[in-house]
Amino acid sequence: MKILSLIGAIMMSFAALGSAQAGDITVSNAWARASIGMGKTGAAFMTLKNTGKADDRLVSASSDVAKKVSVHTSLMENGIMKMRPVKAIEVPAGGMVMLKPGGLHIMFMGLKAPFKQGESFTLKLQFEKAGSIDTVVNIKAGSAMMMDHGKMDMKNPKMKKMNTN
Numbered sequence: 001m002k003i004l005s006l007i008g009a010i011m012m013s014f015a016a017l018g019s020a021q022a023g024d025i026t027v028s029n030a031w032a033r034a035s036i037g038m039g040k041t042g043a044a045f046m047t048l049k050n051t052g053k054a055d056d057r058l059v060s061a062s063s064d065v066a067k068k069v070s071v072h073t074s075l076m077e078n079g080i081m082k083m084r085p086v087k088a089i090e091v092p093a094g095g096m097v098m099l100k101p102g103g104l105h106i107m108f109m110g111l112k113a114p115f116k117q118g119e120s121f122t123l124k125l126q127f128e129k130a131g132s133i134d135t136v137v138n139i140k141a142g143s144a145m146m147m148d149h150g151k152m153d154m155k156n157p158k159m160k161k162m163n164t165n
């Protein structure tokens, strides 16, 4: 009985760390910024690690929290931070990829409810070889700077409105 409860405690602590695994892929430190006001978009960041001997790719993402979930990258173009959808994120054999503000991220459009600090949600990541991984995304305090999404050019009037909040 004691051993069982210890295993339970260990499993819970893994869940708290937001680490999830399938095949050779481990997803860790998944987090998203809390929404500003009634912003309908959000972004999630995480670390993808491939401990296997074959390259893998993150090909899609899905979640109940938004109408549309896609894989994005950010890039500077003429001094303006822009975002572009990417078809896949390569996770090389024995390598690691970090999704972080100002770079690769999981984009949420049409949030059903704003991301609230301290809450979490489940994100399903689909890998070409490892299959699907459900990871817990922890929502952290929003940054006032919003470097990656504050200046983005999405030609979406709702986004501009969000920036004035």
Ligand SMILES: [Cu+2]
Residues within 6 Å of the ligand: 043, 072, 073, 083, 105, 106, 107
């Ligand atoms: Cu984006």
